[in-house]
Amino acid sequence: MKIAILGSGVIGVTSAWYLAEAGHEVVVIDRQNGPALETSFANAGEISPGYASPWAAPGIPMKALRWLTMKHAPLILRLHADPAMLRWLFAMLGNCNARDYAINKSRMVRLAEFSRDCLIALRQDTGIAYDERMQGTLQLFREQKQLDGIGKDIEVLKADGIPFEVLDKAGCIGAEPGLAASAAPISGGLRLPNDETGDCFKFTNALAAMAANNGVRFLNGTSIHRLVEESGRISHVETDQGKLMADAFLVAMGSFSPQLVAPLGIRLPVYPVKGYSLTVPIVDEPRAPVSTLLDESYKVAITRLGDRIRIGGMAEISGYSRDLSPARRATLEHSAATLFPGAGDMAQGSFWCGLRPMTPDSTPVIGATKVPNLFLNTGHGTLGWTMACGSAHVIADIIAGRKAAIETADLAISRY
Incomplete structure (x- = not known):
């Protein structure tokens, strides 16, 4: 399957890695000239599942x-x-309130703990270094x-x-x-x-380099204009470099995700x-x-x-x-x-x-949308670095139609 990932921050790049590892053809599009040059660039550096x-x-x-x-x-x-x-x-x-806090906390800890395990496995498998x-x-x-x-x-x-x-x-x-x-x-x-702890920018760029060696294409310096829907599915994404067609599209554009999906009738509360x-x-x-x-x-x-x-x-x-x-x-x-x-x-x-x-409940939005070939991996707030690998692992499973290692139904946009 050809998958277009929109956004090359730590969420987009980790998603690209796990999707490529699963055998998909992956292309990553971003307006910046390289990975992790916006919110992933200089965050606090902590990977803290326990404080999720x-x-x-x-x-x-x-x-x-x-x-x-x-x-x-x-x-x-x-x-x-x-x-x-x-x-x-x-x-x-x-x-x-106490009820919603307990529900939201449970979701966040579940994902954050899984993400730490995924990061440990990734580090052992690849030897990736990032301070x-x-x-x-x-x-x-x-x-x-x-x-x-x-x-x-x-x-x-x-x-x-x-x-x-x-x-x-x-x-x-x-x-x-x-x-x-x-x-x-x-x-x-x-x-x-x-x-x-670790440098998110160094990690993202090191992983992007490894992903590129595994066949992932990075279209840096490419501005995304809109997603085009035809016959109930996304047919292509329009950019300032032309249109790009794919079988599935993953939105990982952080705070700019809502504007991209709004014309499709999707209200994303990020x-x-x-x-x-x-x-x-x-x-x-x-x-x-x-x-x-x-x-x-x-x-x-x-x-x-x-x-x-x-x-x-x-x-x-x-x-x-x-x-x-x-x-x-x-x-x-x-x-x-x-x-x-x-x-x-x-x-x-x-x-x-x-x-x-x-997001209003601090839980990221990960999963399918009402458009069959459009997926989301965004809304991580202060925990993008903490949750990146787990979120990417989960969305790779969802896109492939596999059962994920953790419960994912309550992470999707449908919870709103």
Whole structure:
């Protein structure tokens, strides 16, 4: 079968790999000049199945109001007359209850755990390298009330059989020795020893190169205009380089997926939530993180990537704006500098932002659509890197009509 994949971020490229491995003829189309040059370019670098949790949770609306007043706010909301934004916000608020949280969390953990297993197998089979580390993730609490509030998360971890450690300040420093230089308050932490880290950009490009060697064609620098439907099926995709025909089409265009499928009568509830990152060179090795630390107060992840530190996080709901706000950079610098002072050269940092494709229930949309040969693999939000391999494995099975290794019915767009 000839399959056209629209989008060459980490989701599109991993999908291409698994589909090619299954024996399909695969072509990947993207407007950028290479893979992973948009949202996959400089994300936080964490692969954290254990922290796969919905943004929509009980108590979030009240927390959000408080966050909006903070100097170093983890949430920034810039409302404007965008019906898609308002629909998404109302739908997300509708998921902020215990019942929906439990359902959505279960879906996310199922996929994230499977994805980690797929990544491990891929790494063993191919030897792919991407500044990977397997030293766990530490969620750090600056305030005692944060530590006291982790009971619900621990119950979920226990129910899912995910190993964890609750640490005091000394335990946090034991896991991340660079914290010994910090003057910031540290009440404790929650550590997930099975989590991993790695450079998503390096991974995606390395996998794309291997996929190309296996026959996958990459049409870089090619803008996608529209999908053309004939006799109830997609006949071809129109691009600025002409039309391309295929037997099946997979949309993996992140936040830009809804606009592509809307003319087909498909309402895809994915909306961009901007995240920021700062990548700095390490200048004092003993003060640097050894893996990923999640700063719960500012919702910032601080990750070791080789000889660099990637500081990423925050959620800005402002449409498709890619403006780089100095205030957001200040928040990233504040989080990292107070926990790992002197570890990296902030002045030499590379500041970046990306548009995370979020669904109202935080679960990606993976599966078939009402158009028989059109499929979706999008809406992963902050967890595209964590869920990429599992999502690609699943969609390859779905397209081939095989039974997937995990339950997939509740991942499809039909759940809406």
